Amino acid sequence: MIHREVADGLERLWNVRVNCIWEADESSRHGEVYIFDHVFKQECTNSDVYGSVVKPLVDSFMEGFNATIFAYGQTSSGKTHTILGNKTDPGLFQLVSNQLFQHVADQVDKRYLIRCSYIEIYNEKINDLLDKSNQGLTIRRYQRRYQRKCAAMEAVVDNVDKVMENMMQGNKIRRVAATRMNERSSRSHTIFRIILESKDANQKDGPVHISYLNLMDLAGSERVSLTKAAGERLKEGANINKSLSVLGNVIRQLSEGKEFISYRDSKLTRLLSQALGGNAKSLIIGNVTLAAEEETRSTPEFAQSTKTVKNKTKVNILSATEETLQGYQNLTRDLETRLKKQAIKLKEMDKSKQEYLLEIERLKTEVSIVGRFQMGASASTPKKTLRRHTFGHYGNVSPKKASLGYMPLKNYPPKEESSGREMRPIQEETYEEALAEAESVIAEDVQVYLKDNSKNWKNLSMSLENSLN
Numbered sequence: 001m002i003h004r005e006v007a008d009g010l011e012r013l014w015n016v017r018v019n020c021i022w023e024a025d026e027s028s029r030h031g032e033v034y035i036f037d038h039v040f041k042q043e044c045t046n047s048d049v050y051g052s053v054v055k056p057l058v059d060s061f062m063e064g065f066n067a068t069i070f071a072y073g074q075t076s077s078g079k080t081h082t083i084l085g086n087k088t089d090p091g092l093f094q095l096v097s098n099q100l101f102q103h104v105a106d107q108v109d110k111r112y113l114i115r116c117s118y119i120e121i122y123n124e125k126i127n128d129l130l131d132k133s134n135q136g137l138t139i140r141r142y143q144r145r146y147q148r149k150c151a152a153m154e155a156v157v158d159n160v161d162k163v164m165e166n167m168m169q170g171n172k173i174r175r176v177a178a179t180r181m182n183e184r185s186s187r188s189h190t191i192f193r194i195i196l197e198s199k200d201a202n203q204k205d206g207p208v209h210i211s212y213l214n215l216m217d218l219a220g221s222e223r224v225s226l227t228k229a230a231g232e233r234l235k236e237g238a239n240i241n242k243s244l245s246v247l248g249n250v251i252r253q254l255s256e257g258k259e260f261i262s263y264r265d266s267k268l269t270r271l272l273s274q275a276l277g278g279n280a281k282s283l284i285i286g287n288v289t290l291a292a293e294e295e296t297r298s299t300p301e302f303a304q305s306t307k308t309v310k311n312k313t314k315v316n317i318l319s320a321t322e323e324t325l326q327g328y329q330n331l332t333r334d335l336e337t338r339l340k341k342q343a344i345k346l347k348e349m350d351k352s353k354q355e356y357l358l359e360i361e362r363l364k365t366e367v368s369i370v371g372r373f374q375m376g377a378s379a380s381t382p383k384k385t386l387r388r389h390t391f392g393h394y395g396n397v398s399p400k401k402a403s404l405g406y407m408p409l410k411n412y413p414p415k416e417e418s419s420g421r422e423m424r425p426i427q428e429e430t431y432e433e434a435l436a437e438a439e440s441v442i443a444e445d446v447q448v449y450l451k452d453n454s455k456n457w458k459n460l461s462m463s464l465e466n467s468l469n
């Protein structure tokens with residue numbers, strides 16, 4: 001029983017001993033004793049579960065058999081805790097990965113390639129948890145093996161940390177929500193798949209063994225009367241219950257030896273078809289709470305029906321040609337993944353380019369505003385003022401010339417420019433030179449002005465000539 005159940009003062013309604021579980025109330029009309037390979041008491045840890053039932057399955061996986069482990073049970077019964085665990089009680093993810101990479105390190109005469117993928121089935125839609133952009137995947141048969149898979153991203157992993165990194169990355173986007181029964185209730189079924197390819201290091205063209213290990217955390221069945229779900233949670237709950245009910249039907253059909261098995265009725269059963277009646281060794285972990293009657297009963301009943309399902313398992317060996325094909329497929333997949341990443345990068349670069357272009361445009365506008373301001377300032381200053389101040393003028397000047405910045409020589413140097421600096425007295429020859437230069441400057445001005453204002457050239461030349469006299 002978990003903290004919430006203890007805090008709510010719930011009673012223990014089930015008894016557990018060795019490999020049996022039965023209802024504490026003997027008078028219950030369901031007073032059946034359910035017997036399994038193992039029944040773990042509530043004091044047991046994930047490591048106890050792993051050591052007893054999971055490790056042998058992982059051993060088979062490493063020998064080349066497909067394997068599937070799924071956690072099944074009502075909402076809040078501890079499925080995610082079993083698969084993910086916590087710091088003090090590591091989950092199957094961590095324990096399986098430790099075993100796998102320890103095995104790989106020990107086998108010096110073998111070469112391995114290990115990949116992993118992580119998907120969720122949410123409201124009957126398959127989403128890639130390792131690649132956010134890869135959503136709504138379709139299920140396909142592959143390699144003439146009647147296996148089904150979807151084009152999820154496969155990440156190459158070569159140590160435990162990388163497996164955990166991928167798992168944590170996927171968990172960040174897995175659909176989880178708070179319900180009345182569980183603060184972090186899984187709203188989707190997840191499948192973490194490890195693909196192991198191995199071959200003899202000394203045989204160049206030797207056979208390749210390939211096997212799949214699926215670690216599944218199913219969403220929990222839930223009763224609306226207990227969860228009080230509404231809106232989106234209600235829709236999710238309905239989808240979860242529906243897919244679990246299809247799973248129950250498939251198990252029943254398999255256990256009754258029916259010819260037609262309704263795998264196609266849900267995405268979950270289609271993806272699980274290998275694990276249920278196909279080429280895989282499967283382990284079902286039924287999670288229950290001892291504090292509920294009816295909901296808890298449904299789990300041992302389901303688990304019991306799976307016991308009669310017979311799978312046909314064999315080691316998967318790829319021929320040399322298939323290995324090559326597999327290699328090409330891997331290469332294509334890697335390239336596709338890299339292409340996708342590049343496309344995302346390009347998009348980002350394009351975005352930054354757009355931002356740069358906008359910035360350039362903004363700076364250009366600023367420059368032109370400053371330019372206009374400077375032009376305006378120079379337009380308001382008589383163009384020749386400075387030049388003429390350098391040599392000054394003799395005698396009186398006409399009002400027009402004065403407006404252009406000319407001044408009588410007797411006023412030279414201008415008071416406002418004296419600023420404490422002593423000016424050189426103007427010599428007679430200097431004046432002659434200055435006058436000659438002034439005339440040439442004015443002639444230049446006239447030429448320029450005439451060019452620009454050809455219509456008014458006569459008036460202007462006259463006025464300039466007048467002002468010089």
Ligand SMILES: Nc1ncnc2c1ncn2[C@@H]1O[C@H](COP(=O)(O)OP(=O)(O)OP(=O)(O)O)[C@@H](O)[C@H]1O
Nearest residue numbers: 002074075076077078079080081182185186219220
């Ligand atoms: N064996 C355990 N030891 C300690 N805490 C546990 C154990 N099992 C479950 N819990 C706690 O109970 C709560 C519900 O567990 P968990 O989320 O694993 O349930 P679940 O079956 O995955 O639920 P859902 O189907 O709603 O996702 C969590 O807070 C979890 O930490």
